[in-house]
Amino acid sequence: MTARERVMALQRLLLAVVVLRALFIGASLALLVTAVARLLALSPRATALAATTGLFVAILVLRRGLGARSIERVALWVEERHPALQYALVTATEAPAPPDVECQALATPWWDVERRGLLRTLVAPGAVLIAVVLLLALVPSASTSSIAQRVRAVAGTGAGGVVHDPLAAIHVTVRPPAYSGQAERSLDDPTSVDALVGSRVIVSGPGDAELVRATLDSSAVAASRADDRWAVAVVMPARPMLLRLRSTTQGGRERLVVLAPESDAPPAVTLLAPARDTTVRAASGALVLRAQLRDDIGLRDANFEIIVSSGQEETFTFRSAVLAHRTFGGRSGGTLEARLSLDSLALKPGDIVQMRAVARDANDVTGPGVGSSETRALRVARAGEYDSVAVEAAPPGDPEGQVLSQRMLITLTEALANRRRSMDRPTLLTESRRIAADQARLRKRVGDVVFQRTGGQPLGEEGDAGVPEGKLTPEQLLERARGAGNDAGSPMDVEGDETPILALNKPLLEAFNAMWDAGRALEQGEPSQALPPMRRALAAIERARQAERIYLRGRPAAVIVDVARARLAGKDKGSSAVSTERFTADPAARRRAESFARASALLARDRDAAADSLLVMRVAALGDSPALAAVLDTAARVTRRGSAEDVALAWARVRRALAGPPVRRDSLPAWDGAP
Amino acid sequence: MSDFVFATAQYDSGDWDSAPLLPANVIDSIARYTAIDVAPTGVIVPLAAPALFRYPLVYLTGHLPVRFTAAERENLRAFAQRGGLLFVDDHNHDIDGVFHKTATEELARVYGPLREIPNAHPLYRCFFTFEDGPPTTSHELNGWGDNLVHKTLSGAEHEGRLSLIYSSKDYSSEWNYHPDNKRFLSVDNTKFAVNLVVYALTR
Numbered sequence: 001m002t003a004r005e006r007v008m009a010l011q012r013l014l015l016a017v018v019v020l021r022a023l024f025i026g027a028s029l030a031l032l033v034t035a036v037a038r039l040l041a042l043s044p045r046a047t048a049l050a051a052t053t054g055l056f057v058a059i060l061v062l063r064r065g066l067g068a069r070s071i072e073r074v075a076l077w078v079e080e081r082h083p084a085l086q087y088a089l090v091t092a093t094e095a096p097a098p099p100d101v102e103c104q105a106l107a108t109p110w111w112d113v114e115r116r117g118l119l120r121t122l123v124a125p126g127a128v129l130i131a132v133v134l135l136l137a138l139v140p141s142a143s144t145s146s147i148a149q150r151v152r153a154v155a156g157t158g159a160g161g162v163v164h165d166p167l168a169a170i171h172v173t174v175r176p177p178a179y180s181g182q183a184e185r186s187l188d189d190p191t192s193v194d195a196l197v198g199s200r201v202i203v204s205g206p207g208d209a210e211l212v213r214a215t216l217d218s219s220a221v222a223a224s225r226a227d228d229r230w231a232v233a234v235v236m237p238a239r240p241m242l243l244r245l246r247s248t249t250q251g252g253r254e255r256l257v258v259l260a261p262e263s264d265a266p267p268a269v270t271l272l273a274p275a276r277d278t279t280v281r282a283a284s285g286a287l288v289l290r291a292q293l294r295d296d297i298g299l300r301d302a303n304f305e306i307i308v309s310s311g312q313e314e315t316f317t318f319r320s321a322v323l324a325h326r327t328f329g330g331r332s333g334g335t336l337e338a339r340l341s342l343d344s345l346a347l348k349p350g351d352i353v354q355m356r357a358v359a360r361d362a363n364d365v366t367g368p369g370v371g372s373s374e375t376r377a378l379r380v381a382r383a384g385e386y387d388s389v390a391v392e393a394a395p396p397g398d399p400e401g402q403v404l405s406q407r408m409l410i411t412l413t414e415a416l417a418n419r420r421r422s423m424d425r426p427t428l429l430t431e432s433r434r435i436a437a438d439q440a441r442l443r444k445r446v447g448d449v450v451f452q453r454t455g456g457q458p459l460g461e462e463g464d465a466g467v468p469e470g471k472l473t474p475e476q477l478l479e480r481a482r483g484a485g486n487d488a489g490s491p492m493d494v495e496g497d498e499t500p501i502l503a504l505n506k507p508l509l510e511a512f513n514a515m516w517d518a519g520r521a522l523e524q525g526e527p528s529q530a531l532p533p534m535r536r537a538l539a540a541i542e543r544a545r546q547a548e549r550i551y552l553r554g555r556p557a558a559v560i561v562d563v564a565r566a567r568l569a570g571k572d573k574g575s576s577a578v579s580t581e582r583f584t585a586d587p588a589a590r591r592r593a594e595s596f597a598r599a600s601a602l603l604a605r606d607r608d609a610a611a612d613s614l615l616v617m618r619v620a621a622l623g624d625s626p627a628l629a630a631v632l633d634t635a636a637r638v639t640r641r642g643s644a645e646d647v648a649l650a651w652a653r654v655r656r657a658l659a660g661p662p663v664r665r666d667s668l669p670a671w672d673g674a675p
Numbered sequence: 676m677s678d679f680v681f682a683t684a685q686y687d688s689g690d691w692d693s694a695p696l697l698p699a700n701v702i703d704s705i706a707r708y709t710a711i712d713v714a715p716t717g718v719i720v721p722l723a724a725p726a727l728f729r730y731p732l733v734y735l736t737g738h739l740p741v742r743f744t745a746a747e748r749e750n751l752r753a754f755a756q757r758g759g760l761l762f763v764d765d766h767n768h769d770i771d772g773v774f775h776k777t778a779t780e781e782l783a784r785v786y787g788p789l790r791e792i793p794n795a796h797p798l799y800r801c802f803f804t805f806e807d808g809p810p811t812t813s814h815e816l817n818g819w820g821d822n823l824v825h826k827t828l829s830g831a832e833h834e835g836r837l838s839l840i841y842s843s844k845d846y847s848s849e850w851n852y853h854p855d856n857k858r859f860l861s862v863d864n865t866k867f868a869v870n871l872v873v874y875a876l877t878r
Contacts, residue, residue: 307740307773315819316738318773354688354740375688375742559699561715561854563706570707572866574802579877587834 003092003105004071010114011074017118018065024125026058031132035139082110166207166230167247167255175200179362180264180297181330191615191640192258192633195236198365203243203257204231211248216259217241236261238366240622242615253608256615260622260629266369267295267359269302271376274355279379283347287340289323291357291373298330300368302359304338308345309352319345330362342378353378404438406511406538412438413534417527429525436522439534443515446541450508507544511537588624592617592658600651603639607647611639614654628657679705679876681717682730684761686747689739689774692719693766694847697734703854704865705872709802722747727754732875735763736847741778743785751785755831755838760875768812768820768845775843786831786839794827798837802873803866809842810867812849820845836878840871 033050067073075093079085088104091097097105172190176182177198187193193201205212209225214232221243223230234243236259243257273290289304303325310317324338336357345353356375360368404412412435420428514537521530599613618632635650642650681698685691698717705713720726720733723746727733733754743751751761763782767774779789792798794808808827815824821843831839850865857863 307777309739309773316767316773318740320773352739354742356742374744375740377688558716559696559853561699561702561706563702563713563715566703566706566854568707568710570704570863572708572803572863574708574866574869574873575800575804576802 003089003097003102006106006111007071007075007078007089007093010078010111011068011071013115013118014068014074014077015065017122018062018068020122021125022058022061022065024122024129025061026054026056028054028125028129028132029057030054031129031136035132035136038136038139078110078114081114082108084108085110165247165253166205166211166249167245167253168205170203170205170245170255170257172257173202173204175202177365179330179364190257191611191636192260192618193236194260194262196365197236197238197261197263199236200233201236201243201259202231202233203245204229206230211252213246213248215244215246234259238263240619242619254612256612258615258618258622258633260618264361264363264365264367264369265296266367267293267299267302267361267371269293269357269359269371269373271355271357271373274376274378277377277379279381281381283342283345283351283353283378283380285342287342287355287378289336289338289340289355289357291336291359292333293328293336293357293359293371294333295359295361295369295371296332298332298362299328299334300330300360300362301325301327302334302336302357304336304340304355304357305372306340307354308347309354310348310350312350347380349380349382351380404442406442406515406534406541409435409439409442410531410534410538413522413527413530417531420527425525428527432522432525432527432530435527435530436519439515439519439522439530443512443519446508446512446515450512507540511540511544514540588620589658589660592621592625592628595620596654596658603647603651607639611636614639625657628654631657678712678714679872680714680730681705681872682720682727682733683717684722684727684733684735685719686722686735686737686741687744688742689737691735691737693738694736694851696853697736697847697850700850700852700854700857700865701734701868701872703857704863704869707857707863708866708869709873711872711876723750725750727751728757728759730759732760732762732872735761736766737778738766738772738774740773741781743781748781748785755786755833758833758836758838760836760838760840760871762840762842762871764842764845764847766845766847768814768843768848770821770823770825770843772820779841782831782839782841789829789831789839789841791827792830792837792840796837797878798840798870798874801877802870805867805870809844810864812844812846812864814845814848837874 030050030053033053034047037046037050067077071093072090075090079087079089082089085105085108088097088101088107089110091101092105169189172187172193173184174187174193174195175184176196180196182196195201203214204226206228207230209223209230212223212230212232214221214223216234217237221232221234223232225231232243232245238261240261241259243259245255245257247253247255270292271289272292273288291302291304293299293302304323306321306323308319308321310319323340324336326334326336328334336359340353340355342353345351347353354375354377357373359371361371363369416428416431416435423431514533517533518530518537521527521533595613595617599610599617602613603610614632614636618629618636621629621632631650631653635647635654638646638650681701683691683698702713702715702717705711718730720730722735723744727750754761763778765772765775765778769775783789794805799805799808809825811824814820816822823843825843828844829841830837846867850868857865
């Protein structure tokens with residue numbers, strides 16, 4: 001083996017030793033840091049720090065041995081350690097050397113000495129590495145380390161180690177109740193958690209469970225530990241609540257999380273059929289019931305409820321039944337149909353059938369939520385009510401006997417008046433007289449009503465004897481009525497000195513006379529002149545209709561108490577009550593305004609405290625003011641982390657939400673004197 | 676200050692006007708025992724009308740099923756929030772009856788669950804004193820209805836005062852007579868009505 005070959009062999013060994021030493025030293029240092037971190041229960045981040053430190057030191061050590069890559073430098077390193085070589089080795093390494101130089105370079109066994117020396121340099125780092133590995137195996141876990149506990153207690157460091165505050169970063173997992181079918185979701189660092197009532201809310205963070213105390217609306221909640229993290233689990237309550245998390249470390253702070261329950265709305269039920277209340281003379285056949293159902297999560301079942309009320313005055317009996325019960329298996333919508341046999345109910349006059357649809361949702365936590373439709377009533381009329389209630393549908397009327405309404409006649413006349421300039425006189429006259437004929441037919445109908453009421457006979461056909469050809473005065477009408485034999489003598493409400501007959505028929509008589517004027521103008525081909533009396537007739541008919549509206553149930557008899565006579569006439573004496581102060585019209589708004597003022601005062605001194613105040617306000621607002629609750633949540637988050645401009649904007653929005661929507665006034669308020 | 680006006684609630688379902696003489700009788704008692712300025716006649720106010728808010732005390736009764744419309748429900752909720760007191764009396768005096776079942780269901784949707792009013796409540800002491808709570812009516816044991824003497828009334832509170840009083844005692848029958856006939860009674864049975872009005876006006 002030549003001298004150059006021996007140097008090259010030594011170079012390979014030297015490189016291996018350098019790398020191994022670097023590895024031993026770096027690993028020893030990293031493991032040592034890890035052992036200390038475990039001893040002090042520092043966070044997993046400490047392990048990463050240890051690895052980084054070890055790697056850094058290893059690189060430094062490695063860098064020192066980089067010269068071994070050059071064979072000349074290895075030869076010089078050997079020459080330095082063996083001066084007897086007198087640079088023969090360097091010469092033999094650089095180029096093929098003469099035999100005498102080669103002999104001189106190999107004269108002493110320097111390679112054995114250096115190989116042993118290099119191997120000895122590995123002993124110490126290797127021993128240190130073994131010692132550190134043993135130490136790491138012997139170090140107790142953080143949870144049982146009394147040193148860790150003492151350090152935490154004294155130094156105020158949490159299980160986070162580097163992260164000293166166990167509440168600095170929290171994580172929330174929400175597991176909705178099973179019936180909802182919703183997926184689990186996660187939130188990072190929330191100020192508020194919105195979830196269905198009954199959801200399991202798990203709040204967690206880095207560190208030991210002993211470092212965190214949790215209360216939910218003044219009730220303590222135990223914290224547990226899992227995988228180097230604390231966790232607090234609560235069930236979403238039915239009303240908004242605050243979850244208070246307090247760090248037990250020195251100077252530990254409090255953190256608030258608003259639990260905002262989302263209610264499972266009851267099913268929305270719409271009764272499609274029957275569409276309206278009905279009164280019938282006789283109840284027979286079948287009634288179709290149809291309802292539409294919807295739910296925000298899922299329907300469980302639905303049915304129709306029927307209540308049959310019978311009787312009158314103080315004696316009533318009731319029957320109830322459930323129809324068409326159907327399950328929906330969690331579907332969010334559907335329809336419900338049934339046929340109700342009225343014959344089977346054996347309804348008697350005066351009976352009332354009340355129908356509604358009822359649906360229940362699948363909520364097995366706070367429910368089931370029950371929703372119901374509006375109630376429809378089917379009433380069987382009593383015999384005495386037949387003249388005033390809707391009875392069986394009549395067949396279609398005789399087309400020849402139909403009369404146009406006064407409103408329609410006015411419309412036709414207005415159209416004719418607009419077209420008159422473009423029409424020749426004969427055409428205008430023909431069309432105008434056609435309307436006049438309809439007007440006369442309607443006038444006859446009004447006359448029938450008036451004369452039937454006054455006991456007279458209905459008017460005959462146009463031109464028959466007895467048909468009034470002109471206007472009638474009230475006196476003439478009264479005369480005719482007397483002549484017809486007055487049997488309308490039952491008491492009526494009348495005004496002033498009017499006779500009952502006049503009071504009852506006055507508006508219709510006015511319409512009757514106005515129609516006469518209108519008909520005459522139309523007969524003459526003057527539609528424009530016919531319009532004013534036609535409109536008077538319409539107004540009079542409207543008045544008559546209003547005046548004669550019949551209330552089936554009527555109003556209770558009005559008893560007017562003679563208060564002056566009764567005043568303090570009682571023998572018993574009571575004790576006068578002391579009037580207590582009433583709450584203001586909107587006490588909730590007043591309380592909110594006061595809370596906001598206190599939070600505003602805090603904002604300049606302590607932003608976190610101000611944000612917490614907003615969260616407390618949000619809990620109160622969630623129930624009855626969702627818009628305010630939304631802006632409060634945003635403002636709380638911005639207050640914690642936003643810029644001054646963002647904070648100002650968010651607080652202005654809260655202030656606007658507190659004030660409510662702007663009120664529009666049509667005019668300035670009335671002046672009520674100097675202050 | 677305007678006179679106190681006794682208001683009877685008119686609702687869309689049922690026979691809301693089943694006790695037509697009761698308002699006059701209550702008005703007579705108010706005049707007879709107190710100095711409260713009172714209007715000589717009562718008024719009828721639809722439950723869904725904004726006019727409801729003009730009256731501090733509103734009386735509701737009937738025999739038939741009670742089903743509030745959405746508008747009636749909403750208006751009644753606002754009435755309670757503004758401090759109005761609704762007095763509901765079951766004219767059937769039957770806790771197994773359809774008025775009781777439907778009315779309490781509807782009222783619970785507006786006011787929340789109904790709770791018993793303790794017999795030591797200020798309602799029973801705010802003018803006349805009723806040591807044993809609500810006075811018994813002659814109709815509670817007349818063979819009709821549930822034939823029970825109801826020891827308490829139930830109701831709901833808002834901001835520390837009653838916003839709903841529900842009675843199964845049938846005051847609607849007990850007080851439904853012309854006030855002139857009060858002279859035939861040895862003990863006026865309408866005195867509790869005075870407490871209802873005084874409570875509504877002073878608390």
